[in-house]
Amino acid sequence: MTPPPHALASATRPRAGVGFAVGLGRHGDRPALVAGTEVLSYDDLADLVDGARTRLGTAQQLVGLTPAPTVEFVVAYLAALADGHTVLLSRDDVLARAYGASATWADGGFAPTGRPAPELHPETRLLLSTSGSTGSPKLVRLSRTNVDSNADAIASYLGLTPQDRAITTLPLDYCYGLSVLHSHLSVGASVVLTDRSVAESALWDLARTTGVTSFAGVPYTFDLLDAAGWPELPTLRLVTQAGGRLAPERVREVAERGRREGWDLFVMYGQTEATARMAYLPPDLVLDHPTAIGVAIPGGTLRIDPVDGHPDGVGELVYTGPNVMMGYAHGAADLARGPELAELRTGDLARVGDAGLFEVVGRRARFAKLFGQRIDLDRVENLLALGDHEVACAEAADATRLVVALAGEPAPVAVEEVATTAAAATGLPDHAIAVVPVPAIPRLPNGKVDQASIAGLQAPREDVPEVSTTETLTALYAAVLGRHRVTPTDTFAGLGGDSLSYVELSLRLERRLGRLPADWPDRTIAELADLARDPRRSRSVRLDTGIVLRAAAIVMIVGSHSNLFMLLGGAHVLLAVAGANFARFHLVGGDRADRRRNLVRSIARIAVPTAIWVAAVCLISGQYGWRNVLLLNDAMGRHTWHEPEWHFWFIEVLVYLMVGAGVLTAVSRVAAWERRSPYWFAVGVLVAGLVPRFWATASGYDGDLIHSSTFVVWLFAGGWAAARARRTGHRLLLSALLVAGVHGFCGDPVREATIALGLLALIWVPTVRLPRVTVGVVGQVASASLYVYLTHWQVYPHLEHRWPLGGLLASLLVGVAVWRLVDRVSDLGRRRWHGLPALHPPLVATSKEA
Known part of the structure; x- marks a missing residue:
């Protein structure tokens, strides 16, 4: 050359x-x-x-x-x-x-x-x-x-x-x-x-x-x-x-x-x-x-x-x-x-x-020089403002720390939140950041921030109680998972964490701890708090592949529906991601009763908002019927695609498969088999699920094949097996089975290739490295994917012919807004039920931190 x-x-x-x-x-x-x-x-x-x-x-x-x-x-x-x-x-x-x-x-x-x-x-x-x-x-x-x-x-x-x-x-x-x-x-x-x-x-x-x-x-x-x-x-x-x-x-x-x-x-x-x-x-x-x-x-x-x-x-x-x-x-x-x-x-x-x-x-400019680091004070203030904090920053008068003036009367957890974010943004050690609550940001007569006053602020210990990392993480787990009693010995899996809370919590933990270990759902809060003593932060972040696939898939779904492009198969990849999450979060930790309660809670987090949304749309427009409201169209409706009753096929199928998997593993002998041979059990479920899929193809079945729970159960089982595949041989066998299942499944080579790539990524690529600056967007889209899917049917049609890109963007924005609203209302409801005070907004509204 x-x-x-x-x-x-x-x-x-x-x-x-x-x-x-x-x-x-x-x-x-x-x-x-x-x-x-x-x-x-x-x-x-x-x-x-x-x-x-x-x-x-x-x-x-x-x-x-x-x-x-x-x-x-x-x-x-x-x-x-x-x-x-x-x-x-x-x-x-x-x-x-x-x-x-x-x-x-x-x-x-x-x-x-x-x-x-x-x-x-x-x-x-x-x-x-x-x-x-x-x-x-x-x-x-x-x-x-x-x-x-x-x-x-x-x-x-x-x-x-x-x-x-x-x-x-x-x-x-x-x-x-x-x-x-x-x-x-x-x-x-x-x-x-x-x-x-x-x-x-x-x-x-x-x-x-x-x-x-x-x-x-x-x-x-x-x-x-x-x-x-x-x-x-x-x-x-x-x-x-x-x-x-x-x-x-x-x-x-x-x-x-x-x-x-x-x-x-x-x-x-x-x-x-x-x-x-x-x-x-x-x-x-x-x-x-x-x-x-x-x-x-x-x-x-x-x-x-x-x-x-x-x-x-x-x-x-x-x-x-x-x-x-x-x-x-x-x-x-x-x-x-x-x-x-x-x-x-x-x-x-x-x-x-x-x-x-x-x-x-x-310094001439708005920079501080601390611990060998040149700190852009304006950048730190802008990052903290994203969390709804009113702050002003300055280098301390003795040049030993960064002083952050925090306006208002924040709770100790909020002070810790600001300190943690400032440490992540600057790379400074925790002791080099002093967060000082003030009634209002001190200003000069001309309205500019009084940098000299801020530089001289002190944070008396008696005014700002010290909050340990363990306490902060415990409060974080309680807020994200909606649990009243959380202790440092609890784990994500043991507390009934599911795929919805996994995205949010993993991104927020990474922000606090630096590089998050792959097995963090099985580690106690106290063990994770110990990792904060030596955070290793970089400009890039390794995100769980399931999170990235969720974000990519929902964009593919909405973008295809709004006619911006045609790239189908995202929903089928999401079924495999759901199967992997079922294996990771609902077959581990606690006793059988705990696992059953956690699964019921996770299913309810999907089914209840869907039923409420569909019922509301039905009352306003009459677009859907009672089978849609009760998520029964797949079981009792027509077996060929008809709009709009099939709009929510994915959610119905997901609920059916989670219920079926929960019932299956609730049988004592079946559960014992699954614990003895987790990989081969999942492969057995996959093979069983492929039987109706290949029967339909061989017999010339004239019903809807790719949107029915009976014929897509193998995708859910494939994700389940992917979470259990630990050896190269296991992954190779699983890859072969899934690629065989995909071949000829849709009658569309591009769609089949998209599904196959997503499945293979789930098997072979545990994490994806992304620039840290993109993590917030990816995290919000992935966290809100359920609500984007629910609401986009009522959003994109208004723009698909005039501005398809606008249809995609509007659907994403509405879905994220609904997700945050539901999250906020749910949190307030839980706190009133338990008689607890409301948390500081940034601890609940997590999208700005993700």
Whole structure:
């Protein structure tokens, strides 16, 4: 295959590798990396890097790498830098695909992704996300000169020598943590690779054993050390601090500790846009000037540019130096651009103190810099406003936390709700967010929010009782499931959760906990609360395939009915999803009586709203008959399709199949068989269900085949079996049976292919990764699917001939609105019945959070 022209051009361009990656061998047999019991010398590391370089080819590649404190990652990273390639360093796979990474590291070597390399500037070596740019694809473009010069400057002012040894206390995709690796390798020093937290004694045991001489920390690092206890490290020579402002009194405390124990504290200042560091405070000046960021790093200069509206001497901090980035990349096309900046306007307000040291005093824009994260305050406020909260945000006056002023008289659970959402939106630890209830948002005479007042707010413990994660989740379960008594030892399955509540609760739990385990319905609330201690949030979310299929199927149904497109088969896929949910939620947990009550409750949540809606339409328009109201058309009506009496065939069939499955499994001997062989039992039901389906085809049955419960029961059983298939052989057999059942079922190859794809996805694809920003829409549509189906018959006909897309959108909006109304009325009814106060709206009206 002929390479694209830009790939040929890049192959002929002179490309120099990054200095510290190219010159590894000059340090000989000195130790370079320590990982567990393995000590890798520079000679060993150079050999591994040279071996990896040969696998990348001659043309410049965009190499997507996931950072990790391992020898394998460091080898891959150095090999790409040494050979003059461009590295995109990120934990987000979506980002690498969006920028067209042409190579990655897999199974011990580089592997092509199948995408041609985008056009790359020959000097570009590293692409990093800006600190706090969560949800944005913007990257910082760094050149070979940027990386090399900053590594050399850091090594120079820290006085690093080959005898120094650092330990990885910060992530390697964070420019500060990465600069530790760069600067030490540039002078032949060594780095201990570990993923342990500074709060773990095992990390410091490792540091003592390996003779660590330095470690790096952000403000939170020192909070953890105060709580867990500072380590005793006889070999410790220096500690560096950056990633946000450390309060002056804390700077003095750490510096004094260092003076007592024989090590120096370097307070530093930097941004990803300057590769890592721009300024440092010499250790001998720290105690006297704890508010300062110090002086420019070697090779760089700092100045203050005046800003209107600020006192004389206070202005924007501007940095000039060889480490200033080439520029931003907002998309793959920007990767071909060359250097575009001669200086960096930091956005920080600063002044020069009496000793000639620079001090940062604030931000020009509505951003906060906390824990190494740049927080967009307007974005946080907008997200919280979606939950019907009136809020205003500011960075605390001591720069240690984000302050959220919450107007009104919110309940403790609402305060916890705001704190949880703010943590999810910012990535900040829970203790760094202070939610302060206020009668009204403080404002200046001109009507603008009084940022200074908000920054100074405090949240006394006695005014805002602390609400534990367990208590919050318990209240959440009670609200979503409509249960009066819920305890931390309860599970979703044990409380009678069903497919309707599964969608809503799973999305809300993911919002609170980060990555939700696949078996969460069987875990207790207390076990799930423990997961919140280490949330792992990303820009994408893995949703249960059943949720995605529900949303897609209802859009297919309504879009086809409104003549926007013709893609049939969604309702039949939903029958399989219902079968899978029956197996997951109604055949587990509790005793037989509990399971029976839960199933009856789930059937009622489908049948009762349907009967009420159909009866109302019947009274107003006379469109339907009594058999529709009582859901008896499938059993007692005509056996060929007639409109409008067959409009609700899907709901009738679903109710019949759930009742039938419940009656079947209520028989003691049958239930025992199902528990002994859950997969083969479900397959047996499937095979039995295929008998009438194939009989109808073979006999030339002239009734409606694809809309009758008798002939579609096999789809419900197929979903049931899919939930029980654990082995590859089981899935293969099930796939064959279902594809055979679909073949010739509809007499429409496209419809049959659609059903088959949905069934196979349910069998083979447990979750689907979606961008986090789409989860709200998918979740609302999936949650409201029953009500969309119910109401769309009365909505889309008014628009199908004039504006089919409008028919689809209006049907979805009406269905979602009815779902939320029913949810709200049901909640109020339950609370009046039990004599409970109403919850804060965001805890009940979940669509904004989903």
